Amino acid sequence: MSTIWTGTLSSASGPKYKAVAERIRSAIQNGDLTVGDKLPPVRELAYQLEITPGTVARAYTVLTDEGVLLAEVGRGTFVAPPPGTADETGTTGDPERGFENDLAPQHKDAGDGYHVNLFSPHLPNVGQAELIRELLTEVAQDPPSGFMHYPSREAARPAREAAARWLTQGAVGPVRESDVVFSNGGQNALALVMQAVLRGRRPVVLVEELSYPGFRRAAELLRAEVVPVAMDAQGLIPEALEAAVRTHDAQILCTSPEAHNPTLTFTPETRRRELVEVARQSELQILEDNCYHVAAGAGPSFRLLAPERSWYVSSISKNITPALRVGFALAPPERTAHLRRTAEHGFFGLATPLTDLMAKLLVDPRLAALSERMLSVIGDYVHCAVHELGEYQVVWRPDVPFLWLTLPAGWRAGAFVQAAEAQGVRLRPAEDFVQRTARAPHAVRLAINAGVALATFEQAMQRVRRLLDNPPEQIAV
Incomplete structure (x- = not known):
């Protein structure tokens, strides 16, 4: 050989x-x-x-x-192995089930097969990698913005126009080219919004009592105090929000009403309008993070309900690929210029090859079919997980790439995560989504890793189920 x-x-x-x-x-x-x-x-x-x-x-x-x-x-x-066949590990050779190893860290262990990372979602490659490669080649051969210039608003205009069309497909409402501010991923977009909003020596940021850790990290970088607000089955409780604003003189609320991370709670329109009323009475700004929902929204965005105080953040990380680090931030109309200056003063703008790529990618006619295929594949993995774990208290949606699992009696989140990792499955405990001093529920988040074969993912779910079936013995003394 x-x-x-x-x-x-x-x-x-x-x-x-x-x-x-x-x-x-x-x-x-x-x-x-x-x-x-x-x-x-x-x-x-x-x-x-x-x-x-x-x-x-x-x-x-x-x-x-x-x-x-x-x-x-x-x-x-x-x-x-050829497509449709299986090797000794149960891994199929189906490119749509992916061997995108950079998106799905895993390795073969001598004792227990594949270690599967369910800490963060990993998208399936249903053809978007090849599309991006093709469009990058076009950009490299004939870059509209050139390779020798600083980023500029005018050069990025086609990318903003493409992004506006892409964002308008959801429930965010009409988006103009001039509304779009690019960021280096969704996390950077959160930081930009907070930089544009927060004032004073020790500003206060409100978050859901269980919330995306990136909210806290962005706030802490800006030396802001983070205050959690109580939730129920419909999301934030308006009375709790009103009390928090009155007590702490908060400046901005960070929330994910469409697909809450990590609980998957959906906030209905009636509740959203009640929260808007509290925000208007207290001059509170609202930052809506919609990075995790890969389908069109089921409810109106806060940007539609309260355009004068709503900031919207999204990215392509959960829709196309996280590798490119492209995000979007939208400000209230009268504050768009301020948000744009915040970005430009921080990093001048996205690299010109990236904006040239976005101008092509976000309006490519093949992208819609790829998005539908991606949703279908994610749904296959979600249903696989529900099939194995459905007898337990698990919250799921076929169009969101994670599940929220409340643990049965006998398991604490930290111990369960350690036990799962010993079995080759990496999960995220509820403690990651609360304040450091707060009490967390005995629950874990399981992200969908569609970068591994469906058979491998199913085996991981079976290992998780065996742990759920066999909690550690509790001996009273």
Whole structure:
């Protein structure tokens, strides 16, 4: 088999990475490479073929995206089984079930198979990786903004127009090109909004009592005090919000009414209007984070209900890919210029190749079908989890890439997370979503990892169920 890797590529026509990829494909078709065979390390093969390591890495990535190869962290790159078949680990060779290893950290353990990371969601690659690669090639060959200029508002106009069209598809309401402020991902968008809003030596930020940790991190960076507000089955309680504002003189409320992270609570329109009334009476600003909901909204955004005080944040991380780090922030109309200056004074603007890419990607006619396919795949994984865990108290939605599991008697969240990790499954405890001094419920969040095969994900759910079925013994003394 070593003869496969001998000889230079100096006579190859076209890009050398394609020649490397074609050589590997041919070796598989000829039977010189078979399922499970390990390919040489990138640097070793680059040395043998007298090319750069980056060229080999790109060839491996192309074949991994196609499902021809399987990359495993800490082990190397292997020939993958054909689509629809299963290897000894139960991993199928279906590219739509993904071997996107950078999106789905995992490794083979000698004792218990795959370790599956359910700490954060991992999107399935249903074709968006290839689409992005194609559009990036177009940008590289003919960059509208060039490669030698600082970002500018005018150069980014086509990207803002594309983003406005993309955002308007949801329940945020009409969005104009001039409304869009780009950020380096959703977390950066939260920080930009807080920078634009918060004033004074020790401002106060209100959050849901169980809430996305990024709210707290952004507030703490700005030396703000974070105060939790009580919730019920419909989200924030208006009376609790009113009391918190009166007690703490808060300036902004951070909330996720469409798909609350981590409980999946949906706040109905009637409750949203009650919260808006409290905000208007107290001059409170509202920051709505809608990064986690990958489908169109079921309720009107706060931007529609109270445009004069509502700030909206979203990103492509849970809809297309988290790798590009592109987010969006919308301000109340009279404060858009302030938000834009906050971004420009902080980092001038997104890199011009990124805005050129967004101008193409967000309006590409293929994106809608890819989004539908992604939702379908996420739904498959959600239903797989519910099938295994449904007899327990689990909250789920087919269009949101995580579940909220209340643990049965005998389990505490911290102990359960440790036990799950010992079984090769990484989860997130409720403690991660509350203030450091607050009491957390005995619950965990299970993110959907659609970057691993569905069979591998199902095995992880079975391990979680066995733990639920067998809580540690409680001995009274």
